[in-house]
Amino acid sequence: MMAHDISDQMRRACAIAKKDIRIYYLLGPVIIFGILSPTFLFLAFMMGKDLPVDFLIAGLMGMTIFFASTSVAPVIAPIETQSRNLERIAAAPVTITTVLLGDVLASVLFGILISFVPILLGMAFGVMVAHPLTLAAGIVLATFCFSAMGLIFSAAPTSITSSVMMISMMVKFPLIFVSGIFIPISDLPSWGRALAMFSPLTYITDLCRYSFQGTDAGYYSVSVDLGALTVFLVIFMTAAIKLHERSLPERL
Amino acid sequence: MKNVIEVTELRKNYNALAAVDSISFEVEEGEVFGFLGPNGAGKTTTVRMLTGIIKPTSGRISIMGFGIEQDPIKAKQLIGVVPELSNAYNELSAWNNLQFMAELYGVSGRVARGRAEELLTKFDLYDRRDTKVKTFSKGMKQKLTIAMALMNDPEILFLDEPTSGLDVRSARLIKKMMRELNNAGTTIFLTTHYMEEANQLCSRVAIINHGRIAAIDAPEKLKTRIGGLEWVEVSFSTPVTVSDLPDLPQVLEVRSSGDKLQLYTDEPGSTISRLVDYARSTDRTIVTLNTLTPTLEDVFIKLTGDGRAG
Ligand SMILES: Nc1ncnc2c1ncn2[C@@H]1O[C@H](COP(=O)(O)OP(=O)(O)OP(=O)(O)O)[C@@H](O)[C@H]1O
Ligand SMILES: [Mg+2]
Numbered sequence: 239m240m241a242h243d244i245s246d247q248m249r250r251a252c253a254i255a256k257k258d259i260r261i262y263y264l265l266g267p268v269i270i271f272g273i274l275s276p277t278f279l280f281l282a283f284m285m286g287k288d289l290p291v292d293f294l295i296a297g298l299m300g301m302t303i304f305f306a307s308t309s310v311a312p313v314i315a316p317i318e319t320q321s322r323n324l325e326r327i328a329a330a331p332v333t334i335t336t337v338l339l340g341d342v343l344a345s346v347l348f349g350i351l352i353s354f355v356p357i358l359l360g361m362a363f364g365v366m367v368a369h370p371l372t373l374a375a376g377i378v379l380a381t382f383c384f385s386a387m388g389l390i391f392s393a394a395p396t397s398i399t400s401s402v403m404m405i406s407m408m409v410k411f412p413l414i415f416v417s418g419i420f421i422p423i424s425d426l427p428s429w430g431r432a433l434a435m436f437s438p439l440t441y442i443t444d445l446c447r448y449s450f451q452g453t454d455a456g457y458y459s460v461s462v463d464l465g466a467l468t469v470f471l472v473i474f475m476t477a478a479i480k481l482h483e484r485s486l487p488e489r490l
Numbered sequence: 491m492k493n494v495i496e497v498t499e500l501r502k503n504y505n506a507l508a509a510v511d512s513i514s515f516e517v518e519e520g521e522v523f524g525f526l527g528p529n530g531a532g533k534t535t536t537v538r539m540l541t542g543i544i545k546p547t548s549g550r551i552s553i554m555g556f557g558i559e560q561d562p563i564k565a566k567q568l569i570g571v572v573p574e575l576s577n578a579y580n581e582l583s584a585w586n587n588l589q590f591m592a593e594l595y596g597v598s599g600r601v602a603r604g605r606a607e608e609l610l611t612k613f614d615l616y617d618r619r620d621t622k623v624k625t626f627s628k629g630m631k632q633k634l635t636i637a638m639a640l641m642n643d644p645e646i647l648f649l650d651e652p653t654s655g656l657d658v659r660s661a662r663l664i665k666k667m668m669r670e671l672n673n674a675g676t677t678i679f680l681t682t683h684y685m686e687e688a689n690q691l692c693s694r695v696a697i698i699n700h701g702r703i704a705a706i707d708a709p710e711k712l713k714t715r716i717g718g719l720e721w722v723e724v725s726f727s728t729p730v731t732v733s734d735l736p737d738l739p740q741v742l743e744v745r746s747s748g749d750k751l752q753l754y755t756d757e758p759g760s761t762i763s764r765l766v767d768y769a770r771s772t773d774r775t776i777v778t779l780n781t782l783t784p785t786l787e788d789v790f791i792k793l794t795g796d797g798r799a800g
Contacts, residue, residue, distance in 0.1 A: 243563070246596055253593030261581045322577040326638075328543045329573075330594040331566035490544050 254340025300443030311388030349381030393481030524692035570644030
């Protein structure tokens with residue numbers, strides 16, 4: 239493809255993102271659920287434990303980004319299969335990559351918006367952001383990474399939204415327990431630390447610790463965190479495109 | 491005239507079923523090309539392959555020189571698609587659906603706004619432009635779906651049963667719109683169950699059955715193709731029943747229709763003179779006498795009613 243074609247497709251991806259936001263994200267319940275579900279989960283696990291508030295906020299931040307960016311992206315494909323909108327998109331001059339990129343962009347914007355909740359919550363408790371630029375970079379990278387991950391959940395050629403939700407829950411829940419959210423990675427046994435390495439959530443949580451709690455609070459270095467998130471993003475996005483290319487014909 | 495659609499040996503298998511079975515045809519620039527066939531014949535499957543929605547099992551499709559599989563973006567950019575069932579976004583307003591289409595096809599904002607206003611006005615939807623599509627009736631949705639397909643000002647417009655289930659007025663509006671577009675140079679590929687619609691609109695029709703093309707020609711030529719057979723319709727001054735008629739060798743079938751008799755014959759001329767003789771010999775006068783040429787429906791029934799199980 240030529241540069242001109244690529245910028246054309248990029249603009250069309252933005253159109254898809256705009257459509258997603260209008261239809262799937264700008265809904266009261268979606269926004270409220272996006273804010274409340276990580277907060278409640280977090281409180282449920284942390285209640286009564288005597289932990290510093292900046293540790294808690296950093297963990298909540300990682301979890302919020304994770305939940306927000308994987309919440310809606312997986313259900314778009316099954317919903318649009320059911321409503322036949324997918325046929326409309328399939329007839330349009332856009333590639334599958336463009337469509338998925340559009341879905342990712344919408345999810346990223348939603349994730350970034352929701353991530354302000356823990357930041358504001360932290361401020362209310364007097365937790366300041368020590369490294370705002372690093373945090374910003376981490377949030378953007380992580381929302382991209384988790385949004386792409388969300389698209390993998392919907393690659394099964396089904397039009398049943400609840401089965402996609404179940405697949406996504408079955409992956410999401412175990413991940414939050416191996417990613418150093420409730421227990422710092424340094425306190426984990428060696429098998430736990432090994433396992434944590436394979437969760438992208440580990441790196442954004444680690445980056446949040448560094449950003450909120452100060453330079454010494456991170457387990458990995460900032461460049462490892464950012465690098466790992468980038469690698470996961472590339473893997474997830476490539477996998478999502480390949481899988482959807484395979485499953486799209488079966489949806490139509 | 492150059493061909494804008496070229497289809498070669500196109501095939502689509504669903505497991506053991508050949509939904510489309512090696513069909514080849516061309517559509518010329520400026521034509522209204524009709525695609526007729528009974529339920530399950532493979533019309534929708536063909537349209538979906540031509541518009542790049544599903545992949546053929548084998549064969550080649552070229553849209554204005556671009557292979558739909560080799561150059562899908564360029565090919566799709568040139569066409570508009572009206573599917574069998576509306577696929578507008580129910581949660582978006584009519585206006586936003588049209589704008590989304592424009593953005594998907596890279597139509598600039600100013601052009602898109604003008605075109606959307608024009609189309610909404612033409613289809614009587616302008617007053618409802620800001621309401622969500624889920625509140626629309628079937629006919630309104632259908633008109634919006636057509637408007638959506640026209641947002642990129644396509645060279646070729648594909649319509650899959652665009653008037654099915656619509657009231658007479660909406661159906662007329664859509665037929666008028668197809669004529670206008672065609673006069674302005676748009677090539678139209680139309681599938682329909684309405685013979686009269688195909689007869690009025692199409693410069694050529696293909697009749698497809700069990701995934702194969704049974705015939706492809708201009709409607710009038712197709713009608714002559716089912717032999718020189720014609721109906722002769724006659725009524726007399728006093729009633730005549732089928733059994734009263736003398737044996738007429740050229741007549742294959744006689745049926746009564748109200749106060750008239752209809753004779754199916756391959757020699758209308760001599761049949762008419764025999765009828766005149768009969769009237770004279772029985773002291774009757776002929777009140778009316780007409781010849782009825784076969785309709786597209788007769789052709790369709792003859793070509794598709796082959797007794798094979800669907
Ligand atoms: N996704 C699919 N999976 C399996 N079989 C299919 C699929 N789509 C179509 N078919 C089969 O292919 C054949 C042709 O179907 P198609 O929808 O093309 O018919 P049609 O000519 O459009 O009929 P109608 O006039 O009822 O719209 C049918 O036997 C149908 O059952
Ligand atoms: Mg059909």
